[in-house]
Structures are given as C-alpha cells and as structure tokens.
Amino acid sequence: MDEVEAIVVGAGVVGLACAYELSRRLDSVAVIEREIGPAREISSRNSGVIHAGIYYPKDSLKTRLCIEGKKRLYDWCEARDIPHRRTGKIIVATSSEDERRLREIARHANDVGAGELRLLSGREATEQEPELRCALALHSPTSGVVDVHELAASLVREIREADGAVVYQTAVHTIRRSKTGWIVRTEDTMGRQAELHAPRIVNSAGLSALSVAEKSGLPAEERPWRLYPCKGSYFSLGPGAPPTRNSLIYPLPQGGGLGVHITADISGARRAGPDAEYVDRLDYNVDESRAERFARAVARYLPAIRPEHLTPDYSGIRPKLVGPGGGFADFVIASPSSQPGIVHLIGIESPGLTAALAIGAHVSKLMG
Ligand SMILES: Cc1cc2nc3c(=O)[nH]c(=O)nc-3n(C[C@H](O)[C@H](O)[C@H](O)COP(=O)(O)OP(=O)(O)OC[C@H]3O[C@@H](n4cnc5c(N)ncnc54)[C@H](O)[C@@H]3O)c2cc1C
Numbered sequence: 275m276d277e278v279e280a281i282v283v284g285a286g287v288v289g290l291a292c293a294y295e296l297s298r299r300l301d302s303v304a305v306i307e308r309e310i311g312p313a314r315e316i317s318s319r320n321s322g323v324i325h326a327g328i329y330y331p332k333d334s335l336k337t338r339l340c341i342e343g344k345k346r347l348y349d350w351c352e353a354r355d356i357p358h359r360r361t362g363k364i365i366v367a368t369s370s371e372d373e374r375r376l377r378e379i380a381r382h383a384n385d386v387g388a389g390e391l392r393l394l395s396g397r398e399a400t401e402q403e404p405e406l407r408c409a410l411a412l413h414s415p416t417s418g419v420v421d422v423h424e425l426a427a428s429l430v431r432e433i434r435e436a437d438g439a440v441v442y443q444t445a446v447h448t449i450r451r452s453k454t455g456w457i458v459r460t461e462d463t464m465g466r467q468a469e470l471h472a473p474r475i476v477n478s479a480g481l482s483a484l485s486v487a488e489k490s491g492l493p494a495e496e497r498p499w500r501l502y503p504c505k506g507s508y509f510s511l512g513p514g515a516p517p518t519r520n521s522l523i524y525p526l527p528q529g530g531g532l533g534v535h536i537t538a539d540i541s542g543a544r545r546a547g548p549d550a551e552y553v554d555r556l557d558y559n560v561d562e563s564r565a566e567r568f569a570r571a572v573a574r575y576l577p578a579i580r581p582e583h584l585t586p587d588y589s590g591i592r593p594k595l596v597g598p599g600g601g602f603a604d605f606v607i608a609s610p611s612s613q614p615g616i617v618h619l620i621g622i623e624s625p626g627l628t629a630a631l632a633i634g635a636h637v638s639k640l641m642g
Pocket residue numbers: 283284285286287288289290306307308309312313314315316317318319320321322323324325444445446447478479480481482483486505506507548589590591592593622623624625626627628629
C-alpha cells in the first residue's frame with residue numbers, strides 16, 4: 275500500500291489551498307479528486323468575487339478567514355500573475371428600511387476591519403452609476419474579482435512543484451483507521467480500487483463533505499451537522515441591458531444569499547445572480563422562467579432592466595448548514611478527538627473562495 279504524509283479529499287479551491295500549505299512542510303501530500311480536473315463543483319459555480327468580509331459576526335471564522343484570505347489571495351494573484359482586479363463594490367439601499375440596515379452594515383464592517391468603507395449619498399452614487407436608483411450606497415474598495423480556474427491551476431502547479439500529487443477521476447470510498455493513521459480506499463473511473471495510507475486526512479469534499487465524514491466512521495453524535503443544498507442561478511446580461519460602470523453592484527443580503535447582484539467577471543462579462551433556492555437534488559439547470567423574477571429583483575436598484583435582457587447562464591449549489599430562515603451558520607472546521615489526524619471542512623459556502631488560502635493555513639496549523 276502506498277504511504278503519504280497527508281491526503282486531501284477534494285480538489286476545489288479549499289482542498290487545494292489546504293494541500294498547498296501542507297506540501298510546504300510535508301514531503302508527500304496527495305489530493306484525491308473524483309472529477310476530471312480541479313475546481314469542477316462549487317469552486318467553478320460562483321460569482322468569483324473577492325469579498326471584503328463585511329457581513330459576518332465579528333468573532334466568526336467567516337470574518338477572520340475572509341479578511342485574512344482576501345489579503346493572501348491578492349498577494350497570491352499579484353505574485354503569480356493570476357488574472358484578478360480590485361474593482362471595489364457598491365451595496366445599494368433603495369428604501370428607508372434598507373438605509374437603516376445599510377448604516378448598520380457600514381458600522382459593523384468598520385468594526386470588524388473589512389477595509390475602508392465609505393457611505394455615498396444617493397446623489398453621489400448615481401453620479402458614479404447613472405442608471406442606479408438608490409437612497410444610500412456603501413462603497414467597499416477592497417472587494418474584487420478573480421479568475422477561479424487560473425487560481426486553481428496555480429495551486430495545482432505549486433503542489434506538484436513541492437512533490438505533491440493531484441489525482442483526478444478517483445473517488446474516495448471509505449476511510450478506516452490503521453495502527454498509525456488512516457487507510458483511504460479509492461476507486462477510479464475504470465473501476466480500479468486502491469488503498470493509500472496517511473496519518474493526516476483533510477475532508478474538503480464540499481457538498482459531499484458530510485457523506486465523507488460518515489464514510490470515515492465519525493460517530494453520529496460527533497457530526498451534529500446537516501447540509502441544506504441551496505441553489506443559486508445566474509443570468510447573463512445581454513447587449514440591450516442598462517450600462518453599468520461598477521463591476522460589482524449588490525443589494526442588501528436577503529433570503530440566505532447576498533441578494534441578486536450584478537457582477538462583471540475578469541473578461542468583463544456581466545451577470546445577474548445568484549438567487550437562493552433550497553433544493554433536494556443537485557440539478558444545475560437554470561430555469562428560464564426565472565428571468566421575470568430576476569428582472570424584478572434587479573429593477574429595484576437598476577430600473578431599466580427587463581426580462582428580455584437576461585439569458586440563462588449557470589448555477590451553483592451552496593452547502594448551507596441552515597435551512598430557510600435559519601440565520602447565520604459559521605464554517606465548520608472540525609478535528610474530532612475520536613479521529614486524531616482528521617480535519618473535516620463542512621458548510622464551506624461563501625466566502626469560501628475568498629477565504630480559501632487562509633483556511634489552508636488554518637488547517638495546516640491545526641494538523642500540527
Ligand atoms: C452560487 C454561489 C456563489 C458563490 N460566490 C462566491 C463569491 O463570489 N466569493 C466567495 O468567496 N465565495 C463564493 N461562493 C463560495 C465558494 O464558491 C465556495 O466556498 C468554495 O468554492 C468551496 O470550495 P470547496 O473546495 O470547499 O468545494 P468544491 O469546489 O465543491 O470542492 C469539493 C471537491 O470535492 C470533490 N469530492 C467530493 N466527494 C469526493 C469523494 N468522495 N472523492 C473525491 N473527491 C470528492 C468534488 O468533486 C469537488 O471537486 C459561492 C458559492 C456559490 C454556490
């Protein structure tokens with residue numbers, strides 16, 4: 275049986291970031307991924323936004339790892355020429371209730387250290403963004419966008435340069451205890467099974483992380499979590515859509531998501547999304563008939579938008595730890611006492627892309 279010093283299950287950006295950190299200090303790290311390449315699930319189905327860390331409770335992992343991850347991510351991209359842009363973002367309030375909430379968000383963001391945020395009057399905001407309807411806006415200068423595929427490719431490259439392995443088309447089936455660590459049984463797409471031994475395992479399986487935790491024999495009483503898959507669809511903005519100058523225009527957070535926002539990705543392609551729809555199966559089709567609802571949501575701050583400006587694009591599914599109306603849930607980064615050497619990453623939804631490099635450093639430290 276092959277032996278390595280650490281195995282990471284899942285080659286999304288978070289698993290890769292963990293493997294990268296581990297490969298800097300261990301001689302042999304293996305990432306096992308069931309898909310044909312890196313970042314094929316949640317990591318390639320998101321807004322690609324580098325978040326500032328504005329919304330989450332002060333002492334949460336989401337705040338700490340987002341703010342630290344944002345810095346690490348910008349440094350990483352600058353050092354390696356990964357396409358990214360510090361575009362800034364504006365959050366818009368369109369009613370007096372929104373205004374009150376936005377002022378609270380601004381106070382909170384300054385309190386947690388999410389960057390030098392500035393409130394803009396409705397007039398200042400519309401001078402910047404003439405098509406906008408808004409009573410008050412909050413400008414976050416440290417938000418930005420990143421090319422997630424280039425980011426993932428750079429992580430794979432660096433893991434391999436450090437003599438780590440990234441293996442695709444191979445699924446982790448079971449994880450069982452040995453005298454000195456853990457035995458991971460895998461099966462590739464040709465049906466070939468293999469076993470790999472390691473004293474350290476990182477379960478970074480995204481939407482399947484709970485099922486991998488179960489497969490590792492973690493007792494039910496030590497996995498009190500449940501995942502509520504929450505789909506977010508995107509529509510692309512066609513040529514007739516109202517022009518926008520800012521790359522990132524957000525309403526206030528609502529319904530388990532950040533609200534249907536407008537993003538322009540690294541190539542300048544504009545999209546509206548994602549919405550938040552709790553689902554019981556993983557189906558990535560975008561329902562064309564949602565265009566009306568999307569147009570209504572966006573029209574609250576960009577009144578000239580029409581359903582015919584919107585074309586179904588892609589969707590992603592969030593591994594949420596709470597159901598509809600369930601409130602805040604933090605990232606779970608668990609190293610159960612009954613499973614020395616294993617770390618489970620559960621519920622790594624937004625801002626997981628931004629936080630990835632900080633999560634990697636945190637997990638590597640936890641593993642000792
Ligand atoms: C709609 C949406 C919008 C978002 N927008 C943003 C944003 O703008 N900014 C931001 O910071 N975050 C955003 N996020 C969150 C961010 O995308 C995720 O937090 C992050 O990509 C999670 O990465 P991951 O590596 O944990 O998961 P994944 O990318 O899903 O990786 C998990 C991997 O594990 C593999 N796997 C699963 N089971 C097994 C197994 N048994 N054996 C082998 N491999 C296995 C899967 O194939 C997958 O590749 C968004 C998420 C969604 C859904």
